[in-house]
Amino acid sequence: MVDTVNSLATRVHELLVGLVTNGPAAVGTTTAGLHDVVARATALGPHGAWLVAAGHAGLGDLACVQGQTDQAVFHLDAAVSAGYNDCVALHVAAMRPLHDDPRFRALYQRMRITQADLDEFFWLHQEMQIMSQDAQQASVDNIGRLDTGVSPLPQAPMPTREPNTAGVLITRLDLAAAQTALQQVVMKAEFQRSSGNTSLSLIDDSWDYARARHDAWHADELDSRRLRAAEARAFVERPGAGTTLVPCPPLGSIAYPS
Template sequence: MVDTANSLATRVHELLVALLTGGADARVPGQGASPARGFLGAPPSVDVTTGFHDVVARATTLGPEGTWLVAAGHAGLGVLAIARGQADQGLFHLDAAVTAGYNDCVTFHAASIRPLHHDPRFRALYQRMRITAADLDELFWLHQEMQLMSQDAKRAMIDNLGRLDTGVSLLPQAPMPTREPNTPGVLITRIDLAATQTALRQTALKLDFQRSSGNTSLSLIDDSWDYSRARHDAWHADELDSRRLRAAEARAFVERPGAGTTLTPCPPLGSITYPA
């Protein structure tokens, strides 16, 4: 398969979903593995670290079109290394990401990154980043949406406890911004949000299917199953889903009139409060 920016962006999304759902030791199918291999045995798989290294190598061959994906791969490797306590390796990859155009200064104020703020190497790479006011607005929105959807997922999990119906609920998600960003680094954070949405939906669906299949089994073997309660639970779940959908649609990103499109240094390190 010939690599394209779209195919590698899809791969980054796949790696991030695996990381969010399976942790740093998660494995994913090797990119480019032949489907025929599946008939001969388990398809080859790679860990997410190897996957991100592969993205960097493949994106490099695309030239300028793939530079932002080189940044995405290095950013993923940097975050992984920091999570494992490998600060030097993390700084190496974050520096490479910034060199390739990474400019998500909001991410660099997340709790996992803040311990690096006093490192001169981190301060130096942060000072090299440039962003526009319009792109910074979107970055704040993207990170806020990650937090809001995580909160929605937790509330939905609590709401679904004890449901007797056999239906499943999809977690509604706010529409992805469609504006043309001033800097390609914004595209990386859009993939981060998309991966967060996918991971949360997968987890919610897994729990819902477990509950649904359990209730289906009860309906087949236990005459004491409360059909009236199940119908009420289904109606209530549909009502909650409708509310969540309306709330997600209302959260759609709206460009701020007059937001600047001129590249400027990122806000001073430490001045950004990560969305809660």
């Protein structure tokens, strides 16, 4: 099959979903896959540059988490050269040990961004945190439910604005992967609970149907509340947000969303 930007973006998404879902067990597969994406995206020329950046950024993240400083800096430098500019991501806790490295400081200073894109970067990372918190809360809320309904995890819509820099596309991929992985985890747990309750209701004469109906009503209320909250979180571009490329905020000045 001939590689395209869309096919390689889909591949990156699959790799990131696997990493989020399987954790350390998927590091080897993800690393090999991202190296392959970099090679294939490079062959696409300028149209594939942002995917080259995405691959190197992912490899840099993995190297950083594993304490491989030289490899982390190498891949992040290559990512910046290919258009990576998510200065918010470079302030996550795992990246802070690199902040004193002169090589890291140099690559950070090369990045350029617009205020409009910076606003979206903050939103994308904030949404990743909210999604994770929502998934954890949903698992708590569903403990002990006796009904057989299934509650999906509502997600805020992905921004549709035309970004000023291609680096935004990379972080949109990161968010999309997080959304997919968390949704899969939540739905797996929900189907297990639902099927278990269905089986028990068929074999247990003392099944509390009144409680099950109440749980279903309560779950519907929570689902509606989460859906409204997700819709309300949709990204809104600030009127007048700058679209001129400028240096990123000084290293260390950004508070990563919590």
